[in-house]
Amino acid sequence: MLLSVIKRLTTTLCTLMFMSSAYAVTVQDSKGTFTLDHTPQRIVVLEFSFADALASVGVAPIGIADDKDKSRVLPAVQQVIGDWQSVGTRSQPSLEVIASLKPDLIIADISRHESVYDDLQKIAPTLILPSRRETYSDNLKAASIIAKVVGKEQEMTDRLVQHQQFMAHIAQQLPDHAILQFGVARADALFLHTDDSYTGGVIQALGMQTPVSDRDDSAYRQTSLEQLVALNPEYLIVGHYANPSIVDNWSNEPLWTVLTAVQNDHVYRVDPNIWSRCRGILAAEHIANDLLQIFSEQ
Amino acid sequence: MTAQRFFPFALIMLFALSLANLLFGAVSLSLHDIWQGLFVGSEQHFTVYEYRLPRLFLAILVGAGLALSGALVQGVIRNPLASPDVLGVSHGAGLAAVFYMTYFNGASTEWLPEVALSGGLCAALILWYLCGAHSSAIKLAITGVALAAFWASCIDFLMLTKPLEINNALLWLTGSLWGRSWPQLQALLPWFVLVPFALGLSKYLNVLDLGDDSANSLGVSPQSVRLLSLAIAVALTAACVSVCGPIGFLGLVAPHLTRKLVGGRHQSLLPATMLTGACLLLAADLAARTLAPPIELPAGILTAIIGAPYFLWLLLRMK
Amino acid sequence: MSHLFRSVSLGLFLCLGLLLISWWNLFAWSVVPVSGADVLHAFTSFNDQSIAHRIVLDLRLPRLLTALLVGACLASAGTIMQGLTRNPLAAPSVLGVNAGAALGMALVSTLPFLYGALSTSIAAMLGGGVAWLLVMLLGSAWRVGANEHGRLVLAGVAISALCAALTKAVVIMEEDQAAGVMTWLAGSLADARWQKWQTFWPVASISLIGALGLAPSLNVLQLGEDNARNLGINLLRSKLFGSLLVLMLVGAAISAVGSIGFVGLIVPHIARLMFGQDFRLCLPVAMIIGALLVTLADTLSRAVTYPMETPAGAILALIGAPFFIYLVRKRTL
Numbered sequence: 001m002l003l004s005v006i007k008r009l010t011t012t013l014c015t016l017m018f019m020s021s022a023y024a025v026t027v028q029d030s031k032g033t034f035t036l037d038h039t040p041q042r043i044v045v046l047e048f049s050f051a052d053a054l055a056s057v058g059v060a061p062i063g064i065a066d067d068k069d070k071s072r073v074l075p076a077v078q079q080v081i082g083d084w085q086s087v088g089t090r091s092q093p094s095l096e097v098i099a100s101l102k103p104d105l106i107i108a109d110i111s112r113h114e115s116v117y118d119d120l121q122k123i124a125p126t127l128i129l130p131s132r133r134e135t136y137s138d139n140l141k142a143a144s145i146i147a148k149v150v151g152k153e154q155e156m157t158d159r160l161v162q163h164q165q166f167m168a169h170i171a172q173q174l175p176d177h178a179i180l181q182f183g184v185a186r187a188d189a190l191f192l193h194t195d196d197s198y199t200g201g202v203i204q205a206l207g208m209q210t211p212v213s214d215r216d217d218s219a220y221r222q223t224s225l226e227q228l229v230a231l232n233p234e235y236l237i238v239g240h241y242a243n244p245s246i247v248d249n250w251s252n253e254p255l256w257t258v259l260t261a262v263q264n265d266h267v268y269r270v271d272p273n274i275w276s277r278c279r280g281i282l283a284a285e286h287i288a289n290d291l292l293q294i295f296s297e298q
Numbered sequence: 299m300t301a302q303r304f305f306p307f308a309l310i311m312l313f314a315l316s317l318a319n320l321l322f323g324a325v326s327l328s329l330h331d332i333w334q335g336l337f338v339g340s341e342q343h344f345t346v347y348e349y350r351l352p353r354l355f356l357a358i359l360v361g362a363g364l365a366l367s368g369a370l371v372q373g374v375i376r377n378p379l380a381s382p383d384v385l386g387v388s389h390g391a392g393l394a395a396v397f398y399m400t401y402f403n404g405a406s407t408e409w410l411p412e413v414a415l416s417g418g419l420c421a422a423l424i425l426w427y428l429c430g431a432h433s434s435a436i437k438l439a440i441t442g443v444a445l446a447a448f449w450a451s452c453i454d455f456l457m458l459t460k461p462l463e464i465n466n467a468l469l470w471l472t473g474s475l476w477g478r479s480w481p482q483l484q485a486l487l488p489w490f491v492l493v494p495f496a497l498g499l500s501k502y503l504n505v506l507d508l509g510d511d512s513a514n515s516l517g518v519s520p521q522s523v524r525l526l527s528l529a530i531a532v533a534l535t536a537a538c539v540s541v542c543g544p545i546g547f548l549g550l551v552a553p554h555l556t557r558k559l560v561g562g563r564h565q566s567l568l569p570a571t572m573l574t575g576a577c578l579l580l581a582a583d584l585a586a587r588t589l590a591p592p593i594e595l596p597a598g599i600l601t602a603i604i605g606a607p608y609f610l611w612l613l614l615r616m617k
Numbered sequence: 618m619s620h621l622f623r624s625v626s627l628g629l630f631l632c633l634g635l636l637l638i639s640w641w642n643l644f645a646w647s648v649v650p651v652s653g654a655d656v657l658h659a660f661t662s663f664n665d666q667s668i669a670h671r672i673v674l675d676l677r678l679p680r681l682l683t684a685l686l687v688g689a690c691l692a693s694a695g696t697i698m699q700g701l702t703r704n705p706l707a708a709p710s711v712l713g714v715n716a717g718a719a720l721g722m723a724l725v726s727t728l729p730f731l732y733g734a735l736s737t738s739i740a741a742m743l744g745g746g747v748a749w750l751l752v753m754l755l756g757s758a759w760r761v762g763a764n765e766h767g768r769l770v771l772a773g774v775a776i777s778a779l780c781a782a783l784t785k786a787v788v789i790m791e792e793d794q795a796a797g798v799m800t801w802l803a804g805s806l807a808d809a810r811w812q813k814w815q816t817f818w819p820v821a822s823i824s825l826i827g828a829l830g831l832a833p834s835l836n837v838l839q840l841g842e843d844n845a846r847n848l849g850i851n852l853l854r855s856k857l858f859g860s861l862l863v864l865m866l867v868g869a870a871i872s873a874v875g876s877i878g879f880v881g882l883i884v885p886h887i888a889r890l891m892f893g894q895d896f897r898l899c900l901p902v903a904m905i906i907g908a909l910l911v912t913l914a915d916t917l918s919r920a921v922t923y924p925m926e927t928p929a930g931a932i933l934a935l936i937g938a939p940f941f942i943y944l945v946r947k948r949t950l
Binding site: 377379380381383384428436437439440441443444445446447448450451452454455457458459464468469471472546547550596598599602603605606609610 | 706751755767768770771772774775778779782783785786788789799800802803878921922927928931932934935937938939941942944945946
């Protein structure tokens with residue numbers, strides 16, 4: 001009896017001390033207010049962009065939903081965070097594995113993981129933010145929120161300033177208002193990333209534009225050669241997921257030579273994983289570097 | 299195998315599979331862990347009580363429900379190739395779900411089961427309207443098939459005009475137990491009030507096998523037996539599909555397998571087929587979680603991969 | 618006399634319609650502006666510098682020709698199937714050929730160890746052939762009677778479901794590929810080019826000519842098996858030949874543009890409605906109507922979500938499925 005009272009008292013005291021000495025942080029996430037009363041040490045992230053945000057401020061997650069393919073995580077992120085455990089696919093991460101890692105913070109994507117939000121909450125406090133289909137500015141906002149939650153608000157503010165300076169610095173060396181189109185090519189389809197997409201946003205941040213078309217309601221659109229001819233960008237940058245991809249097939253066709261980008265030899269290949277799947281500060285800087293390389297080679 | 303020997307055997311299988319479902323997964327647990335996990339505060343509480351246990355119960359219920367509706371539909375249409383799919387219920391539910399996912403993608407996924415459920419029930423009502431009360435069973439089946447083809451073409455059209463949602467939609471359409479938990483179980487359970495009614499119909503379904511005339515002379519109205527059985531099948535299928543998505547082949551394969559084991563008498567066939575269905579889905583979900591951890595495969599793929607070859611073999615032997 | 622006049626004028630009307638729709642297809646709903654006059658100029662006075670001319674000749678013309686031939690192939694395949702089985706609901710898509718071909722194709726294009734071992738068109742033909750064989754065996758296709766019609770369709774549906782489930786399983790494992798494979802599964806003409814056309818047209822035209830040659834035996838078959846036998850027709854041989862033709866027709870069409878459904882179901886009915894039961898007349902007319910329908914669907918495929926494209930097969934399915942419902946309701950099964 002006495003023992004239990006003492007026990008309870010100690011716990012209360014401990015909690016009180018912890019609360020006052022450490023911190024409680026409150027942010028707005030996609031489900032409303034999110035509060036955390038400790039600095040998270042064991043973080044599980046369910047999208048690549050969240051891993052990027054953590055790596056930008058030097059925090060390493062212990063688990064990533066990496067589709068069981070470690071090479072999908074940006075090399076720059078891998079360097080910072082070292083090794084991690086895979087928790088399955090991004091679309092259906094394994095909740096058992098997440099629970100077995102005993103995380104004290106889970107960062108989930110509102111678009112993919114809303115249906116398991118309640119379950120994730122039972123494992124650990126869950127911060128739910130947009131990731132899939134986010135824009136560049138959404139991504140930076142999410143990064144700030146994540147940094148605040150992991151107690152690295154100041155570091156992130158500095159990092160963002162540095163990031164903006166970096167982007168501005170690169171932008172100066174790139175042609176102004178060049179019309180540049182990025183697309184991801186698969187074996188039988190080409191998807192263009194428009195203004196509203198993440199990569200489109202990065203391209204704009206670098207002082208360039210994506211071509212405007214008359215109906216622009218989707219961030220990623222499947223495109224035929226004819227539509228590509230209609231858009232006719234000055235620069236065409238393609239990430240090939242398949243070999244040979246549909247764009248490789250098109251390049252053998254007479255109509256391909258009608259494109260301005262082809263005539264001026266402005267068609268480039270990039271890593272589709274980095275350009276479209278890994279979103280984040282480090283990924284954007286990687287894109288900027290790729291572009292710098294492309295334009296300085298000319 | 300006779301019915302007397304089937305039931306103990308199936309129950310032991312069910313128990314063994316349930317235990318395996320609790321023990322194995324991306325993380326293997328010991329019996330002690332499982333016992334501990336049932337109580338709040340223990341280390342494995344989430345994995346055991348919040349994750350594997352509700353999923354286990356759901357697999358049993360959904361497997362049993364789909365198998366029972368399959369047996370009912372086959373009993374009424376009296377064609378072994380019939381299944382709840384020929385009523386277009388799962389396609390209707392799928393259409394409603396895909397429509398919701400593509401056009402209300404900001405909206406919460408919480409409402410998805412309700413939307414799918416009403417889609418499935420509407421599809422059944424439309425079939426009913428098209429066929430009327432007095433059409434033959436085979437005509438009902440063929441009309442259902444045509445209607446299902448129509449729903450399927452609408453689903454394809456939606457997915458192709460909004461290709462962004464295609465992955466989410468496909469995932470739902472394959473049927474999966476991932477992320478389903480106590481709330482879904484709670485939503486599904488009330489529908490199983492229908493099970494005793496279905497079992498009560500078994501005597502009359504046997505009479506139907508003798509032909510409509512004999513049924514009439516025995517004082518059984520074949521029309522009302524058919525209507526009741528189909529209504530129960532529709533409701534159970536719609537409820538199961540709304541929770542887990544259309545899990546393929548269970549409603550087709552489970553009754554077949556059971557009929558081979560216990561014979562065609564509905565009094566034993568109906569309860570036995572529920573056990574078979576539950577075992578099949580438990581096995582499929584176990585495989586889905588343990589084949590390539592930590593990747594979770596949709597259980598619907600597994601039932602298709604297990605069910606399709608068996609079904610094919612069965613069909614070829616039927617010849 | 619008046620019957621002949623009616624047939625001839627209907628036929629002329631159809632050909633004129635086909636010509637007009639073909640012309641319309643060449644320029645309608647282009648993202649790059651192409652006018653009706655551009656189309657004519659591209660043929661009469663081709664200008665290498667004009668983008669419109671190059672689009673017409675390099676993109677639109679192969680697309681149109683493929684659409685025409687695909688339509689003819691699928692419609693005649695459906696007509697032959699309905700003739701062989703004497704079942705008004707028979708059609709490649711109903712009897713599992715499309716689903717089987719899709720499965721073959723999906724397996725070859727996503728499974729690494731099959732990749733390159735078989736060409737996709739051969740895989741499509743093999744898959745379609747196996748599926749159809751199974752359906753025929755299961756549905757006891759050669760027996761005739763009211764109930765048997767239903768049996769055959771149910772067998773087709775069961776095999777289609779089986780193939781579709783496996784296809785879906787394969788597709789979903791390759792999450793990134795899903796949109797591409799789905800587009801292919803729905804059947805799109807957007808990627809029809811001269812290169813594909815060169816391998817497609819010889820097979821397709823030989824099979825079409827073969828189909829015309831089969832018409833007289835199909836006519837005899839309609840009299841019933843016993844009568845046909847008495848008239849000295851080798852039943853087994855015509856059936857085997859017919860089945861092989863169907864496979865070649867559907868296989869060629871599917872490997873060219875993907876799995877387009879319902880043409881084979883609808884068109885034979887329209888042809889019969891217009892020209893009666895004689896297969897010697899029905900078959901060529903079905904080819905023309907099929908060509909017309911697929912070309913129309915292809916034109917609409919650019920219009921529905923302009924400036925993007927919707928696969929033509931998805932549009933045909935939206936038209937075809939209600940027709941299927943109508944057919945089922947009309948028939949006393």
